[in-house]
Amino acid sequence: MLLTGAPAREARAQAPPDEARIKAAFVFNFVKFVEWPAGAFQTPSAPIVFAIVGDGATATATKLFLTDKQVGERPVVVRHLKWDEPLSGVHAVFVSDGDANRLRTVFSAAAASATLSIGEGVAFAERGGVIALLVEKRKVRFDVNTDAAHAAGLVISSRLLALTRAIHSSSASGVRP
Amino acid sequence: MSQLVFWTLRRKLIAIVMTISALAVALASGATILYDAHRMRDVVHGDLSSLADIAGANSVAAMTFGDVTASREILGALGLKRGLVAAALYDRSGKLFASFGATARQTNGFPAWQTLR
Numbered sequence: 001m002l003l004t005g006a007p008a009r010e011a012r013a014q015a016p017p018d019e020a021r022i023k024a025a026f027v028f029n030f031v032k033f034v035e036w037p038a039g040a041f042q043t044p045s046a047p048i049v050f051a052i053v054g055d056g057a058t059a060t061a062t063k064l065f066l067t068d069k070q071v072g073e074r075p076v077v078v079r080h081l082k083w084d085e086p087l088s089g090v091h092a093v094f095v096s097d098g099d100a101n102r103l104r105t106v107f108s109a110a111a112a113s114a115t116l117s118i119g120e121g122v123a124f125a126e127r128g129g130v131i132a133l134l135v136e137k138r139k140v141r142f143d144v145n146t147d148a149a150h151a152a153g154l155v156i157s158s159r160l161l162a163l164t165r166a167i168h169s170s171s172a173s174g175v176r177p
Numbered sequence: 178m179s180q181l182v183f184w185t186l187r188r189k190l191i192a193i194v195m196t197i198s199a200l201a202v203a204l205a206s207g208a209t210i211l212y213d214a215h216r217m218r219d220v221v222h223g224d225l226s227s228l229a230d231i232a233g234a235n236s237v238a239a240m241t242f243g244d245v246t247a248s249r250e251i252l253g254a255l256g257l258k259r260g261l262v263a264a265a266l267y268d269r270s271g272k273l274f275a276s277f278g279a280t281a282r283q284t285n286g287f288p289a290w291q292t293l294r
Contacts, residue, residue, distance in 0.1 A: 033241075160238050162247065
């Protein structure tokens with residue numbers, strides 16, 4: 001998982017950088033360890049809807065990575081949304097917009113519609129995002145805000161929580177070594 | 178051997194009975210030892226398979242996110258089982274992902290995935 005191996009300059013222009021691609025793979029894999037509240041999916045084979053808010057390398061890589069993917073029986077549907085659009089029917093949202101006010105709007109919309117919010121940087125989870133991706137010692141790691149997950153009615157698998165860099169919660173928080 | 182001719186009938190009967198009994202005991206013991214060895218191997222195999230399944234199931238998340246450290250921690254817990262000296266996790270392509278225990282020198286390197294199938 002080391003972010004090594006620089007691609008050729010020509011290739012770099014088309015394909016997203018390694019870091020963004022790894023983060024995109026993480027975003028995809030997170031949903032395998034999250035349980036949505038009953039009623040979030042109509043049928044066992046109903047599609048899982050991903051929304052992308054904002055632009056940037058990771059957003060682009062995530063959109064590319066998720067296209068034509070499947071989670072178990074569920075096909076993945078990707079939508080590009082604006083920060084103030086409602087998140088009803090969206091199961092997971094990747095937010096690359098860093099504006100605090102906009103984030104707050106997205107977070108309250110996510111909590112109201114049982115949407116898993118994923119973003120970048122420690123501040124994302126501290127401000128109320130569920131999962132924040134970050135790079136530490138050249139490795140992609142992530143923080144989880146369990147309060148935000150709880151507020152959205154999402155259950156994060158303990159197996160995923162065991163891998164976090166830090167858990168942000170009103171009851172317990174701390175950075176794992 | 179020629180002395181047997183001069184044995185009393187009683188002595189001959191005792192010798193025959195003793196020989197047959199000794200043979201029966203030897204046969205029964207041999208069968209028991211073989212059965213126990215076979216059974217023990219099955220028990221150890223079942224035991225290790227269960228442990229491997231548990232460690233594998235617990236490592237799904239760690240392997241999904243490429244977390245070698247977490248995988249090593251999970252494998253490390255296997256060290257609590259006496260007699261278990263080494264464990265390794267292989268990814269879908271058969272590449273060694275994480276290992277625990279005996280050094281490569283002691284185990285002559287972890288075996289290639291293909292040889293484990």
